[in-house]
Amino acid sequence: MLRLGIVGTARILPSHLWGIRRLLAAGLADVRVTALVGRTLEGALSFRQRGEGPVPRPPVMEGSDPLAAPHIYISDVHPDVLPDCYTDVDAMLERGNVDAVLLLTPVLLHHTQALRCMEAGLHVFVEKPLAVSVRAGWRMVREAERRGLTLGVAEGMRYERGGRLQRWAVESGLLGRVEMMMMGGVGGPWSPDRITAKTPWRHRKLEAGAGPALDIGVHQFAHVRYVGGEVDEVTAVAARFAPERFDRDAEGRVVERVAVDVEDTYHALFRLRTGGVGHLAFSWGAHGEPTWWPEAPVWYGERGVLKGQRLIAGDGTRTDLTELAQERLPAAQWQVWFPRDVTDSKALQFLDFARAVERRGQPEANGVEGLRELACAFAIVESDQARAAVRVEDVLSGRVDAYQREIDQAYGLV
Numbered sequence: 001m002l003r004l005g006i007v008g009t010a011r012i013l014p015s016h017l018w019g020i021r022r023l024l025a026a027g028l029a030d031v032r033v034t035a036l037v038g039r040t041l042e043g044a045l046s047f048r049q050r051g052e053g054p055v056p057r058p059p060v061m062e063g064s065d066p067l068a069a070p071h072i073y074i075s076d077v078h079p080d081v082l083p084d085c086y087t088d089v090d091a092m093l094e095r096g097n098v099d100a101v102l103l104l105t106p107v108l109l110h111h112t113q114a115l116r117c118m119e120a121g122l123h124v125f126v127e128k129p130l131a132v133s134v135r136a137g138w139r140m141v142r143e144a145e146r147r148g149l150t151l152g153v154a155e156g157m158r159y160e161r162g163g164r165l166q167r168w169a170v171e172s173g174l175l176g177r178v179e180m181m182m183m184g185g186v187g188g189p190w191s192p193d194r195i196t197a198k199t200p201w202r203h204r205k206l207e208a209g210a211g212p213a214l215d216i217g218v219h220q221f222a223h224v225r226y227v228g229g230e231v232d233e234v235t236a237v238a239a240r241f242a243p244e245r246f247d248r249d250a251e252g253r254v255v256e257r258v259a260v261d262v263e264d265t266y267h268a269l270f271r272l273r274t275g276g277v278g279h280l281a282f283s284w285g286a287h288g289e290p291t292w293w294p295e296a297p298v299w300y301g302e303r304g305v306l307k308g309q310r311l312i313a314g315d316g317t318r319t320d321l322t323e324l325a326q327e328r329l330p331a332a333q334w335q336v337w338f339p340r341d342v343t344d345s346k347a348l349q350f351l352d353f354a355r356a357v358e359r360r361g362q363p364e365a366n367g368v369e370g371l372r373e374l375a376c377a378f379a380i381v382e383s384d385q386a387r388a389a390v391r392v393e394d395v396l397s398g399r400v401d402a403y404q405r406e407i408d409q410a411y412g413l414v
C-alpha cells in the first residue's frame with residue numbers, strides 16, 4: 001500500500017481526491033492518504049471527514065476544469081483510514097507514516113518542500129508548473145536522481161484522450177511531417193481583471209514565477225512537446241493590461257485586491273526541432289467576451305490537418321480521429337492508455353506515478369519532462385524581456401535567465 005501525504009488544502013485538491021477514488025473503485029491502485037498538511041488545522045480538517053472542520057468552500061469554476069471538481073472528504077475516498085492532520089511539513093515527516101507526497105502548494109514552495117521531502121526519502125508528485133524557476137526545477141530533478149526517487153509532475157496533457165490520439169496521428173504518419181500548430185484563447189472567467197482562481201499568488205512574480213505564461217504555458221508546451229517533439233526556439237510578446245486585480249462580492253463590491261507584477265497576456269511563436277512552427281496565446285485580460293482558437297489544438301502537416309479530433313486530409317476527406325483509432329488500434333493499447341476505461345486524467349496521472357514508485361522508476365510526466373516544459377514556458381517571458389528569440393536549450397542551461405534572476409536571487413538559487 002502506498003501511504004500518501006498531501007501538502008496543501010488547495011482548490012485543486014478535490015480533483016486529485018476524486019481521481020484517487022476512481023482508481024480505488026476500479027481496483028487499479030492501493031493507496032491511502034495518511035497525512036494532510038494545511039496552513040491551518042481547520043483547513044486540513046475540512047477535508048478529513050464530514051462535520052470535523054469548517055463548511056467546505058465551493059469550487060471556483062464550473063464545467064470540466066479540474067478546479068470545478070466538487071468538494072470531497074478523504075473519508076469518502078477511503079473510509080478505512082483517516083489521515084493525520086498537520087500544519088507543517090516537518091511535523092508530517094517526523095511522524096513518518098508516508099511513502100510519497102503530493103504537493104499542491106503555490107509554486108514558490110514547490111522546490112523547498114520537494115527537496116525537504118526527498119531528503120526524508122519520500123517520492124514526490126508535484127502539481128505543475130514544476131517550480132518557480134528553471135534553477136529551482138533543476139535542484140528537484142537532480143535530487144530525485146541522486147536519491148533514486150520518483151519525481152512526477154501533475155501535468156494532465158499527455159494523459160488526455162485528445163493528446164494521446166493527436167500524437168498517435170502524427171506518429172503513424174497520418175499528417176505527414178508537421179508544418180504548423182496553433183492553440184490558445186484570450187479571456188475567460190477571470191477577465192478582464194478578476195483574481196485568477198481567487199488565488200492572489202498567481203499574480204505575483206516571486207510566488208508564481210510568471211503569470212499565465214507559466215500557469216497555462218506549461219500545459220500548452222506539454223501538449224506541443226508530446227505531439228510535435230522538442231521545441232527549439234521561442235519568440236514572444238507579453239503584456240500586463242490590468243495592473244490590479246479584484247475579487248468582488250455578489251453586489252459587485254471589491255472584497256480583495258492584488259497589485260500585479262507579472263504579465264496577464266502572451267503571444268508566443270515557436271519553432272520545433274523538426275522545422276514545424278506554431279503559435280500559442282493566452283490571456284487573463286480581454287474585455288467584452290473571450291475568443292478561443294476554434295477547434296484547437298490544430299496541427300497542420302504535409303498531408304492534411306488535425307482540428308481537435310477531426311482529421312481533414314489533403315483531398316478533403318474528413319475522418320473522426322477517435323473512430324479511426326478505434327478501428328486501427330488494438331484493444332490492448334486502449335487499456336494501456338485508459339486502464340479499466342478510466343479516462344479521468346487526474347486519476348491516470350496518479351496511477352502512473354504510483355506504478356513508477358512501485359517499480360522505482362519515473363512516470364511519463366516526470367521531473368525531466370516537467371523541467372523542459374518549464375524552460376519552454378519561461379522562454380516566453382525571457383523572450384519578451386530580451387525582445388528577441390530565445391533558444392529553449394539556453395533557458396534550460398541557465399545561459400538565458402534575465403527574467404528569472406530576481407526569483408533565483410530571492411530564493412538563494414544563484
Ligand SMILES: NC(=O)c1ccc[n+]([C@@H]2O[C@H](COP(=O)([O-])OP(=O)(O)OC[C@H]3O[C@@H](n4cnc5c(N)ncnc54)[C@H](O)[C@@H]3O)[C@@H](O)[C@H]2O)c1
Nearest residue numbers: 008009010011012037038039066104105106127128129199
Ligand atoms: N493541473 C491543473 O489543471 C491545475 C489546476 C489548478 C491548479 N494547479 C496547480 O495546483 C497548485 C495549487 O493551485 P491552487 O489553484 O489549488 O491554489 P490554492 O492557493 O488554492 O492552493 C494552495 C494551497 O497551499 C496552501 N499552503 C500555502 N502555504 C502552505 C504551507 N507552507 N504548507 C502547507 N500548505 C500551504 C494554501 O493554504 C492553499 O490551500 C499550483 O501549482 C497550481 O498551478 C493545477
